[in-house]
Amino acid sequence: GDDGGSGGGGDDDPIVIGVSLPLTGDFSEPGKGVERGYEAWAEIVNEQGGLLGRQVELKILDDQSNADRVVSDYESLIAQDGVDLVFGPFSTRLVVPSARVAQEYGMLFVEPAGAAAEVFEQGFENLFYAAPAVADDHYNYLADYLLSLPEGERPKTAAVAAMDDPFAQGTAYGLRDKLEEGGVEILVDEVYPPNTTDFSVIAAKIAESNADVVIGGSQYQDGVNLIIALQQLDYQPKVAAFSTAPTNPEFAAAIGNQTEGILSPTGWSPTASFPSNVEFVEKYTEIFGNPPAEDEANAYTTGQVVAAAVEAVGCAEQGECQQQLIDWLHENTVDTVVGPLSWDEAGRPSGAHLIQQWVGGEIKIVLPEDAKEADFIYPKPAW
């Protein structure tokens, strides 16, 4: 990168955007998704002539899912390499510290993954979450649906197992609490550390409770392991909801294609008809050979949000420009692949997530009614 520090340089040289991502370690799976999303965004923007007529160039570092690495990464990107803009990393745990660095260097900080509540309680003015809803609201539609079922069919009991990660827990506990209020009894409520690989005993407890609903606050691999462990113990719930994991392209194969009926919330649907989304899906597919998933989409959204601000304000470099970008985003609404987004002063988006379900070997939107592509399957068939 150019050591010219802030100032960015002339109009012809590229806009350098610094990112630090967990390409290895606990969050490597979603981290890579986000990386692909950013790359897709850069490629698409560049072939359309870049931002402000300048090409964009990504500088991506690996933070190994470590908070200390993520901070020194952003510090080196901003202070050492003097990048013009930064994009956020993956996972709440890494978003908070890196957002602070960005703030102290007065940088705009749009992020694709820090959905958990406390991200927005740190008093950042430079932070924006580029997705429709914060974690707790992801399952709103599902909760409403289940509780609206007639007395007889309505699930009575639920079991929860969540990774010890603010995002995963945010989603799972959002659903758990709403169900509990609705009179559903929570029989099992487990937390496991991100590095857990043996789920047999957690599974044993869930199986033994034989709850109607199983809620997995999962990233990717832990979700898969939990499901396999549950299969091994031959436990058959009426509803199985897992955050993020089921949307992963490898998911079906990983659990032996016993996917029918598995649920997952998503901020984004490949089939949603927003103009930029259609373009994104097909361009992405032609670049990577396979359609994007949610992480990619969130990353792409991040790009779109920043791009919108840059084009509107007409600058992209360190210094006072950043504050202008921030102010602009606070005032305006941006059209993205997940629809129009606007934020409150803390950077919270104001929307809700869609609910997807595996139907006939494909993952389809089933809730809310108006956006559905298939009917909600209930109770879930055996896996």
Next chain:
Amino acid sequence: MAPDAPRRRRRWSRAVSLALLVVGAALVLSFPFIAPNPYILSAGVVILNYAVLSTGWNFMGGFTGYISLGHAAYFGLGAYGTGLIVKYLELPGFVAWVLAALVVVAISVPVGIAALRVRGASFVIVSIAFVLILLLVFQSWREFTGGSEGLIVPRPFPDLLRPEHHRAFFYLFAGLLAAALVAWWVIDRSKFGTALKSIREDEDKARSLGVPTTRYKLIAYVLSALVTGLGGGLYALWFGDLDPIFQFSILIGSYMVLMALLGGVRHLFGPLLGALIVGIALEYFKLEFGDTQFHLVAAGLLLGVVVLFMPDGVIPAVGQLIDRFRPQQTSIRDVSAAELLEQNRRSDASATGAADAREASGEASTRDASDVSDASDPKEVTR
């Protein structure tokens, strides 16, 4: 000649140390002003922090030869201690820092008593176990420690901009390091130090000579924990975001060992030198291969090379190199039976006591000279 060669070496190394001291001090003090950008400065802070930690480690490892791979435990305790005290008691950062140090001491005593019951490899294992326990506790006890979301420590100087903040802490770390070095130096040359070193060589023998090994080991251990803990606390105040996985990682602990070893555990400046080399290397690898795991391989290779080719560290290795250019000489002067008999007669006749001893030693050293000469000349000897 034989006896004063070591003396000369001692004088020589003292000179070197002095030179190092002056140059080092000058460099350290001026560094914040030569540092081209805040990132380099922050890297400098990190390196000083490493130096403090490995010097702290060396109070135990260097003197008593008890290798603790789990010293990150005290780094983490110091850091979390500070953070938690600030959070719950709402005390100013540096007061919390001191209190945390006391807490670390309080914890290290019982742990030391337990761990120091075993030696050698078992101790290594115990030290590893200790840090892993703490990792578990701090990860899972979320109500108190914030769990794996980590803990946010408010800045002691909230109104300082990031670069000034780095500068301030650079000097704080430098001060701490200086204090640690002085302490180590005092012990090294003291009777206490000699006793500790005898433990390193043969603990039971040392005991039988009246060295209260249990107590001394414990003192060394607690001292070591204290310095490491202070380092951790300062780190917390500087860095602000504590993450259990990083604070209590075996990796940090082994970096301490690597650094001390690389520089030379028996030398005052060994750990400091090691920290410089390793610290710079790590930052370099991070910037060069930031998006791969290659930096691990590099660190591993470095460690391996050190262990295999200069197990006593860089400083002694250099020393030996210089010795090569000295005329080769044996430290063992030969004495023939005839001379022994001579001595028999003399010392048997003489009464015991320092007076005669001094006189005798005088003429002992003259005998040295003559002997080496005739040792080098075969014909003389047996006659």
Next chain:
Amino acid sequence: MNLETVELTKSFGGVTAVDHATVRFVDGKVNGLIGPNGSGKTTFFNCVTGMIKPDSGSVAYRGKDITKHASDRVARAGIGRSFQLCRVFPRMTVMENLLVAVRHPSVRTLLRSADDEHERERARHWLRRVGIDHLEHAEARNLSYGQQKLLELAGVLMGDPDTIMLDEPAGGVNPALIGRIATLVRELNEEGKTFIIVEHNMEMVMSLCDHVVVFDRGRPIAEGEPSMIQQDPRVLEAYLGV
């Protein structure tokens, strides 16, 4: 004023190494402790110096009970001992080996420099007395077996204990030097030091000791003047085997 054990017993699994041994060593004397291999001499030493805990019985030194004391405490009480399978600090020089051995400093002097000329002189003195002063700067692990043995002896003396327990001081030492060590012991004894010497070298024991205790199967079977010990039929049978 003396070193005394009452009914001291130590057994390892099947073997009773020291078996209700009640022994008295008079101060200011050179005491010999002899007995066949495996008769419990070293174990007796270990129990007395607190290296291992006896199963039962007691050890009293100058009227104070030291049975439960750890070995370092015993040493500080003024009992120095050498090891049969001799032990030195391998990676320290001969001089350093002795500097460690200085009678243990009080808390005040603890942080004073270890490297003071006075101690060095004392060290050189002892090295000379045992005939290895020419090795002052050699690393201990590079010494020959006998040299290490001598170094260990010097180390014990360096601590300037009042009671000195030597486990086979002559083992592996050149005869010419043995004579010299004997002389050394005599002199120190005249200065009022008490010796307890385990030794298989009969010449040395008989000529050196004022009082000899004979162990067999962990029990003292005879004690007294060397001359009479040599006559004692049990001793002849159990030990000398003539």
Next chain:
Amino acid sequence: MAAASGAASNAAASTNLLELNDIEAGYGRAALVLRGLTVQVPPATVVCLVGPNGAGKSTVLKVASGMLAPRSGSILVDGVDVTGTNSQRMLKHGLAHVLQGHSVFREMTVAENVLLGAFTVKDQKVIDERVAFVQNLFPIVGERWKQLAGLLSGGQQKQVEFARSLMVSPKVVLLDEPSMGLDPKTTAKVFEQVARMRDAGTAVLLVEQNARRALETADIGCVLDLGRVHISGPAPELLADPTLGELYLGGRPAS
């Protein structure tokens, strides 16, 4: 040198079982320990090395058994030049070495120690015989058969070591202070055993600080000093020599 090689060579120059010729050896970069030393051991002979501590006696044995490579000079076992041979092959050449100090395998049972002595022996019958033999030679070996050797008393360990060396019957045996730490009874047994080996035709190179006792058993004595053969000759002659007595063999201790 002629003087040094002494009676040994004249005795049977051609048929020496062990020959060390003009050995120069030292440890690491330190100065030489052995400075051109020649020792020869004919069959059925006990050659005894005596000398002050640090004279180089053990070093001689280490060189002879290949534990320490000489800087110059040659080593012949039964006429075969074995200079530079690794010590683990020496047994095949018919040379055994009992180390000074304590070299039992501390954390193995007495049984395992003794049986390891017969590591190279394949014939189970032979092994059993020898085991029986050493067990009644040193009762302790039998009594403690299943106990960890490291827990035996100093003297008992020496006995186990010696027993271990008796599990094979090599042409040349190097003994480094076999009597150290042994009580008079056992010492006597050991020297008897040495004599027996000699009578069986073995060449024994014996290092002893218990010099007078050793020279009584030995045929040839070699006084080592400063890494050279100071004097060597028939053992009785050396014993008789008063100056040697004072210098190396120790008179009666001063009293």
Next chain:
Amino acid sequence: MSGPLFLQSLILGVLLGGLYALLAAGLTLYFGIMRVVMIAHSAFLILAAYLAWWFNRETGLDPMLSLVVTVPVFFLAGFAMQRLLVSRLKPLTLTMMSVLLTFAIALIIEGALGFIFTGTQRRIQLPYAGDSLDVFGAQVPVVKLVAFVLAAFALLSLYLLLKYTRFGRALRATIQHPEAARLVGIDTDRTAGYGFGLGLATAAIGGTALSLDATIYPSLHWHWIGPLMAIIVVGGLGSIPGAAIAAMLLGISQSLLQIPLGATWAQTVFYVALFATLMFRPQGFFGGRLAQRF
């Protein structure tokens, strides 16, 4: 806790314990017998697991077939490692230096794995991954059972090899007194090399067993090394049966404790046991007697 759940997690505990036992046995071999603290053991474990996974992905054959290759390869690797690296360490500082050396190797392996296979979590997709046998109402997952059998078999043969063969004796002699060992005609170099080779061979088997039913990623070995180390201390250094028993007990108690305490706190059982051992019986609870004598 209810009967069936208890039985279920007891079974799971036993299966887990078996795996622990094998992994710990390897460490015991290095540590108790060769005085080498093999930090890299679990790294090799993961390496083996990766090879099994890779083999399965490339060929589609059952991962256990990869043993045919990995076991000999690891044996040779171990041999080379001992001859080329470990043997260079000074005996005086062997323990300490071996810690660092093997730690370095662990780093290199982890780094290389991340370099080649990326940090992505991997899991072998077996057709029978979800299958299980029904034992009195409790489910015994087939994969875990297979892993257990594999472990038990390897463990037994290792034990017999060390206990009842000339090799075992020679190996221990070599470590305890190399000179003396050479003098009785033992080829100490080769013996020590074989010793190490064996250790790594167990790692190969253990790793493959592990890969059958767990997710793997390069830094996973850190999560194994702690419990394993605890096990060998509790079991008494150097005693393979000791390690096995300790592994079994701790494995079972871990999975039983998971029910009341949850996954995370249950892991602490290893360390609690470890410190208890230090307090009451530093030489370990089962065997592992050292000839400590003055």
